[in-house]
Each structure stands twice: as structure tokens, then as C-alpha cells.
Amino acid sequence: MxxxxxxxxxxxxxxxxxxxxxxxxxxxxxxxxxxxxxxxxxxxxxxxxxxxxxxxxxxxxxxxxxxAEFDLRLPDLSALPREELGAALTSHFLDRWEGDESLKALLRASVTNEVAADRMRELFAAQLGPMIAKLSASTASAASSATAGGANTVDAASSVDVATRAGLVATQALGFALCRYVLALPPVANLSREEAVAWLGPTITRYLTGTPSTGTRQANTS
Amino acid sequence: MxxxxxxxxxxxxxxxxxxxxxxxxxxxxxxxxxxxxxxxxxxxxxxxxxxxxxxxxxxxxxxxxxxAEFDLRLPDLSALPREELGAALTSHFLDRWEGDESLKALLRASVTNEVAADRMRELFAAQLGPMIAKLSASTASAASSATAGGANTVDAASSVDVATRAGLVATQALGFALCRYVLALPPVANLSREEAVAWLGPTITRYLTGTPSTGTRQANTS
DNA sequence: TGGCCAAGTCAACACCTGTTGACCTACGGT
DNA sequence: ACCGTAGGTCAACAGGTGTTGACTTGGCCA
Structure with a gap:
């Protein structure tokens, strides 16, 4: 000291x-x-x-x-086409989970330790959030409309709070890690890397750039 | 006696x-x-x-x-149209999470206690699995109206292992519960019930009845 | 060589844990 | 009346915990 x-x-x-x-x-x-x-x-x-x-x-x-000091080392995904964002991010998450035990330590501890939980919260707020913000900023340049109160326009994607998107991604990323690495739920633990990316990719993509389903209208998610 | x-x-x-x-x-x-x-x-x-x-x-x-004895009390969803399955199940999960502390206890404990983890595994294998099996059995007979475009193969859904579907649902359900009730990630904890259902519903629906992203363009060269 | 200080050792403290066994108390049946 | 027993209390045990402080070693510099 x-x-x-x-x-x-x-x-x-x-x-x-x-x-x-x-x-x-x-x-x-x-x-x-x-x-x-x-x-x-x-x-x-x-x-x-x-x-x-x-x-x-x-x-x-x-x-x-x-x-448990940890950096997600999120890559810059702004060059990728929208529909590949989720797969790329999922793949990156798998790398980070399997390459460093800190994340597993952080997850296990954050369930019962308040300091660890704080760090977990900060991880997604301070690292994932900004990445998504940068992402939606680069895609918003195509629409380039004012960010006024009109919520149900073409620009609906950016009307969703960035922090909400980060939180949604966290639910799927942490849930998958919990089931695969901590609980070792057999069907999840046995998923191959490609299967995992194929299943989670579209989910993450939707959380990153999509919109919630408005009632019964949802017709096709592809 | x-x-x-x-x-x-x-x-x-x-x-x-x-x-x-x-x-x-x-x-x-x-x-x-x-x-x-x-x-x-x-x-x-x-x-x-x-x-x-x-x-x-x-x-x-x-x-x-x-x-921590617990019954998910899964409802019979086989009468619902396919695209509403996820929302209904999500809504039911929210009820169960908020109505009984056993699930939260089980989740918190299962991260560090092997007995609790076993029970968690069994919960999804023995309760959610059969429900999905019943679901896909009933939809296989009823959903023969091939007019709904967009799908490639009608039987593609049933080619995915039921246990895998249950595991995928678990990743999203447990991940959401973890972030909302245990970690209290602000953007997730602040989601209204309707928002939560709207965001998670399509994800759960796809895990229950859909296919991995092979249907869309596959840029994966592995 | 001699001294100095970082690096490492050892034994103990104070507390908390699950668990146990001996003891007390109320009370209904006979 | 008696007494057996279900229900409850109390103090203690044996072990493990984070943490502390006094002590010993080892290697570098003057």
C-alpha cells in the first residue's frame, strides 16, 4: 500500500x-x-x-x-449491417465469457454481494450503453430527422431509450451465461457455439435496433 | 395422519x-x-x-x-395462436415471479448451492419441457394452413429438440428475472409490465416455435 | 560487513455458523 | 389425581471465518 x-x-x-x-x-x-x-x-x-x-x-x-475488475472490450460494430449486429455481439460475449473467469466470478458474486451487483450494473450502464448509443447514432444518420416528440415514425427505433436496450441485452446475455456456465442447464450447456449464435443473434439484434411488439400486430420478425 | x-x-x-x-x-x-x-x-x-x-x-x-418447493403452474397454451404464445408465457412468468418468493429464493440460492441448482434444472426440464412438447404436438396437427408466407418448412419447428427450446426459454426468463428482481438493473426494473411483455414476448415465441436464424441470410462462414 | 526494509510466517483473537442435548412447560386422556 | 408427550427453551459445542500483530527471513545498498 x-x-x-x-x-x-x-x-x-x-x-x-x-x-x-x-x-x-x-x-x-x-x-x-x-x-x-x-x-x-x-x-x-x-x-x-x-x-x-x-x-x-x-x-x-x-x-x-x-x-473482478473487468472490461467487456466491446468491439466497434457500427460498420456492420443491422441484421448481423446481434450475431457479432453474441459471438463476442461468448469469447469474453470463455476467455476470462472474472465475468463468471462477477456474475456468481453479484447475486449475493451488493458491491458485485453494483459493479455488474455499472458494467452494462457504462460499457454497453455507450456502445449502443454510438450504434444508433451511426444508423440514425440515414434517417436524419429531428428527434422531436413524434414517437411512431420511421425513426421509432431511436425513440427507445438506449439504457433500456442495454438492459434488454443484459437480460439475454446474463441469462444465457447463467444457464450455460453457472447452472449448467444441459440443453444450454450442450449448445454448440454456432447454435448459440444462431439462436441468440436475432434476439440481440432486435433488442439493439428493433421495437417491441405492439399488442397483437406483430406479423413477422425476420 | x-x-x-x-x-x-x-x-x-x-x-x-x-x-x-x-x-x-x-x-x-x-x-x-x-x-x-x-x-x-x-x-x-x-x-x-x-x-x-x-x-x-x-x-x-x-x-x-x-x-424452495415450487410449481411453475404453467397454463395450457395450446389453444392460443402461435404468435401470442410468448406474450402469454411471459405474462404468466411475471405473475409467478411476483406472487411467490420461492422462485427468487431458488434463483439466488442456485447460483452457489448445488442442491438448489439441481432443483432449478429439474424445474425447467420437468415442467417447461413437457409443456412445450404438448404445444408443438398440438400445433403440428392444427397449423397446417400453409398460407402464412415467410416460413420455409412447416415441420422445421418440430425438428428442434424440445429440451433445447425449454433451455432457451430459461435463458431469457431467468436472465430477465435476474436483472429485474435480483440485480435490479434500473432500465430492466423500471420496465412496465406491458413493456416487458412486448419486448420478451416475440423472443419467447421464437424460442418456443421458431427456428434459429438459418431462415434469414446466413453470413456465417464459421 | 552491517544494517534496513520489504516479504513472508505463525499463532492467536473475536465472532459467527450449524447443530446438539439436556431441560422445562402445558395439557389432554385415563 | 397422575403422567406421557408434543411443543418449546436454553446454553453450549466444535468448527470455520475474516482479521490482527508480533515475529523471522532474505536480499539489496551504503
Missing amino acids: TETAAETAGGRRSDRTRAAILTAARERFAADGYERATIRAIAADATIDPAMVMRYFGNKEKLFAAA | TETAAETAGGRRSDRTRAAILTAARERFAADGYERATIRAIAADATIDPAMVMRYFGNKEKLFAAA
Whole structure:
């Protein structure tokens, strides 16, 4: 705590144990959730003393905060045609889920830990939201009409709140991750990557750019 | 033995405390998850002694099993037109989520507790699966009016595994519940009931009866 | 060489957990 | 009256938790 060193020298002893703690913490938090992942178990995984965890991270909550730091690394999708947005984003989500245990740790913990839930909320508000805003901004240039109160025009897509779209995407993305990686619901866990993208893609596309169905009118969603 | 009959008014003394324990347990499990919901806290809520919980339910796991017993009470949707299936099922899910805390308890616990996860898996396999099976059986006979354009193959729907459909519905249903009731993601929590049904309805409908995005243009070169 | 300080060890604290067993109390049947 | 028993209370156990503080090691610089 005394030195938040700026030197990125690879060999420092403390940096290696610090990294070992973080790796072990991510695995434990991802596998067990916040309360069942004990500092003692994490320390044992990293083959260090539990007191070291306190020395480096202060307390359990700060350890989790450090272990669950996460960036969705959302790509720029504004060049893609509309109907491929969902598939591309779904594919990206699958990459992020399978490439980094932090997200699984964050999901498991956010169900019972308020700090983790806060971070989850912020993740979608601060990262997914802006991406969607940029997306609809680039597609709105085609219509280029004033954003006045007329709700049921051709521009109906942009009349939906960006945050709402982000929230809807979150419901499908987190729900899929929950069923596939946490609950391991067999039919969802057994889905191939291509099947998953094929099923979720249109859903995500609609949440990103579409409109809700207005009553019984909905005829075709393709 | 004789206790099954006379429990409407007043009832046996033990039945009342038993019910009080179950109610308190459901609330605590729903609010805190499995590990943070302590027997002592549940007993305090029910204003009884912690030892009573053990007397009536044996141990914490059995208490949870009793508190999280749940029936989705899925309605018979086979009379509805295809495109309204999703909205009807979504509406029913909202009712169940908001009318009984058991589901919230089950969701929160299933993320960290294996017994709860098992029950969650069984819930969708044993209750939602059969309902979809009945659904696709009835529509296969009735929906032979091939005038509705746009579909490529009439039998394409039934070629998808029923369990897969149930799993997909689970991803959206649980994801929505997670975001709305557990994480309280603002844009999702603030959705009105009608908005929620309008957004989720088409998604659920497609998972119930539709096909993955093979019908539309496939830009996937894998 | 000698000292210094980061890095690591060890044992303990205070608290909370599920769970247990011994004890008390009300009360209906005989 | 008696007493058996269902229902309830109480204090404690054994183990696990996050966290702390005093202590020891190891390697670098003057």
C-alpha cells in the first residue's frame, strides 16, 4: 500500500505473489461465489499465507474488487449491417465469457454481494450503453430527422431509450451465461457455439435496433 | 395422519410455527441467498428458537428444500395462436415471479448451492419441457394452413429438440428475472409490465416455435 | 560487513455458523 | 389425581471465518 509502484519490471517478487493471489481469487470466486470463497482457500491455492492476502489487498471485499475488475472490450460494430449486429455481439460475449473467469466470478458474486451487483450494473450502464448509443447514432444518420416528440415514425427505433436496450441485452446475455456456465442447464450447456449464435443473434439484434411488439400486430420478425 | 384434514381454521399448534418458519425462510433465502441466510436469522424472523428449525426440518439443506418447493403452474397454451404464445408465457412468468418468493429464493440460492441448482434444472426440464412438447404436438396437427408466407418448412419447428427450446426459454426468463428482481438493473426494473411483455414476448415465441436464424441470410462462414 | 526494509510466517483473537442435548412447560386422556 | 408427550427453551459445542500483530527471513545498498 505504501508504494503503488509505477515500475512494470517483470521480476519483482511481490508482483508475482500478487498476481498469484489474484489468479487464485478469480478461480475461487468464479467457482464458489463470494461468501463460499474463503481467504484461506484462496491463499492455499496460491501457496501463500492468508495474512499475505490482507497485506496486499486490505480485506476480502477489496480483494474481490481487484479480482473482478473487468472490461467487456466491446468491439466497434457500427460498420456492420443491422441484421448481423446481434450475431457479432453474441459471438463476442461468448469469447469474453470463455476467455476470462472474472465475468463468471462477477456474475456468481453479484447475486449475493451488493458491491458485485453494483459493479455488474455499472458494467452494462457504462460499457454497453455507450456502445449502443454510438450504434444508433451511426444508423440514425440515414434517417436524419429531428428527434422531436413524434414517437411512431420511421425513426421509432431511436425513440427507445438506449439504457433500456442495454438492459434488454443484459437480460439475454446474463441469462444465457447463467444457464450455460453457472447452472449448467444441459440443453444450454450442450449448445454448440454456432447454435448459440444462431439462436441468440436475432434476439440481440432486435433488442439493439428493433421495437417491441405492439399488442397483437406483430406479423413477422425476420 | 389426521392432520391433513383440519388445518383450515387455526390448525394444530405445530403447523402454525412450521408455516411461520417456512415463510421466514423463504424471505431470507430470497433476500440473502443460501449461505447468508442463517438459521438464527430465520428463527428470529419467525420469533421462535433456532433449535425449533432443526426439530422441524432436520438441517439447513432440508429447510431450504422445503422452502424452495415450487410449481411453475404453467397454463395450457395450446389453444392460443402461435404468435401470442410468448406474450402469454411471459405474462404468466411475471405473475409467478411476483406472487411467490420461492422462485427468487431458488434463483439466488442456485447460483452457489448445488442442491438448489439441481432443483432449478429439474424445474425447467420437468415442467417447461413437457409443456412445450404438448404445444408443438398440438400445433403440428392444427397449423397446417400453409398460407402464412415467410416460413420455409412447416415441420422445421418440430425438428428442434424440445429440451433445447425449454433451455432457451430459461435463458431469457431467468436472465430477465435476474436483472429485474435480483440485480435490479434500473432500465430492466423500471420496465412496465406491458413493456416487458412486448419486448420478451416475440423472443419467447421464437424460442418456443421458431427456428434459429438459418431462415434469414446466413453470413456465417464459421 | 552491517544494517534496513520489504516479504513472508505463525499463532492467536473475536465472532459467527450449524447443530446438539439436556431441560422445562402445558395439557389432554385415563 | 397422575403422567406421557408434543411443543418449546436454553446454553453450549466444535468448527470455520475474516482479521490482527508480533515475529523471522532474505536480499539489496551504503
